[in-house]
Amino acid sequence: MKRPLRAIVAAGLLAAGSIVAVILGGNASADTQICDQYGSTTIGGKYVVQNNRWGTTAQQCINVTSTGFSITRQDGVGNTSGAPVSYPSIFVGCHYTNCSPGTNLPVQVKNISSAPGSISYNYVSGAIYDAAYDIWLDPTPKKDGVNQMEIMIWFNRQGSIQPIGSPVGNASIAGRTWEVWRGSNGSNNVISYLAPSAITSMSFDVMAFINDTRSRGAITSDWYLTSIQAGFEPWQGGVGLAVNSFSQSVNTGGTSTPPPSTTPPPQTSSPSPTTPPPGGSGCSVKYTAPSVWNNGFTADVLITNTGSGTINGWTLTYNLPSGQTVTSAWNATVSQSGSAVTARNLSYNGTLSPGASTSFGYQATLSGTYSSPTSFSLNGVACTRA
Known part of the structure; x- marks a missing residue:
């Protein structure tokens, strides 16, 4: 599957999204409805919740609570062999110049000691979607535009959709086995970790996935973590999908050491001396x-x-x-x-x-x-x- 960027936005639309956040008071204390295409608000004094309807002109609305959000309307219909219609999500860090309150991101990977996170989802039947936990990284401390690396953790998928690229193996991370996919959407590289069955809630260290991606040679310790997001990519339907709760911190002050992994080591080793394949056309x-x-x-x-x-x-x-x-x-x-x-x-x-x-x-x-x-x-x- 190939898909474009989640939030390619003209400057005017970005400004419109910012105006909505101001109208909503910036920090949602009671349930708040957002229907604006790129409308957003903050919760808990720490997180940004965004509607992010980037792939369709059809209406979409979310209800923002004190701990998460739910989709209350989603009229868009996407081709399941192409891109989803939106990415309503909650995040910490910076997304297209919209930074969460008090965030310490972007920060270099080598300066992160841990990044504990937790998520609780509510799923629905009869819709086509994925539930994703996205980790964005870039060689520079980028707060706007496209990051070069997206790590996408698929907690659930419904319908005939699949991660970008193709399978390249499996990984044992956070006490679970994941199918690993690798590819590009044409604008950024993507490594996806696909759960074999739906996961409704999980607490884990995001650095475990970052370290695995680093071991595959996709990033280095000098890259910057810019944002961590959780939400849904709907293709068709999706009313009732919800992030019940989301918690994410990024702790600095120590050097991150990769945990034991079943994945190959970084691609820095010198090749061993070569010998010709025996037996002619071998x-x-x-x-x-x-x-x-x-x-x-x-x-x-x-x-x-x-x-x-x-x-x-x-x-x-x-x-x-x-x-x-x-x-x-x-x-x-x-x-x-x-x-x-x-x-x-x-x-x-x-x-x-x-x-x-x-x-x-x-x-x-x-x-x-x-x-x-x-x-x-x-x-x-x-x-x-x-």
Whole structure:
């Protein structure tokens, strides 16, 4: 699924949203109705609640309580193969210059000691939506516009919708197993953690997800956490969906240490010495592009040792078609010179016994019509296409 930004807003609309917050008194003490497209208010002296109807002209209203909000009207209808119609949510931090009261965000990841959060949702049947807990990060202390990295925790989904990109494995975080997806919506990178079944409430440290994303090479400790949000992305229906309660803090003053994880380590290790794949044509490559949009794509590359001996360290080379440029990668060190791409193993996936496979992926920009590379060589030996 490809979707645009959640809140691409003209300056005039941003001003309109601010006016609504003033009209509402800024801090909601009793139940408050918001129907303005980008209307918002604050609760608890700490959080911002926003209607954020960015993907439709149809009406949407939310009822803001002292601890959360509920959707009371949602007339928009979105294509389930495309973007949702809105993202009503509650957040701490800064979203398009709208910063929550007293927030210490943005703050560098390396300066965060913990980020304890909790959420309680109310779900409904007969609607198509996801319940999301969003974590936004950027290389700069950005308070406006688009952040480069979105971590999206899917607590629930209903209907034929899925995270952006494609599955890249599983992760054990906060005492649960999550399916991990990776991709881009064309404007920012996204790593999503999909729960196998609906979670109605949970208390956890957001840093566990940030550390896992960091271990995948998507961010560094020098990046900034800019906001943390929780709410719903409805495609169709959604009246009655509610965030019953939301609590989120970001504690600084110590260095964050990644907890034990089943995910691969950061992509900083030097590749081990390589040996040619034995047995002549001893390798096969399966190359797929699970997500392609108008100016970019993600690629998955599966390497299989089809020879009779073990490969100790690998280097895969091939040429990308014109107009394709690699921008980021995972599970391999990937470099590009002109059209020539070189992908080298990391410390944990360099050994391939006979019949064994490993995979890596990357995101790239695209100019023109997409096409796949046609030939590959592993350690100087031509591979067959799978």
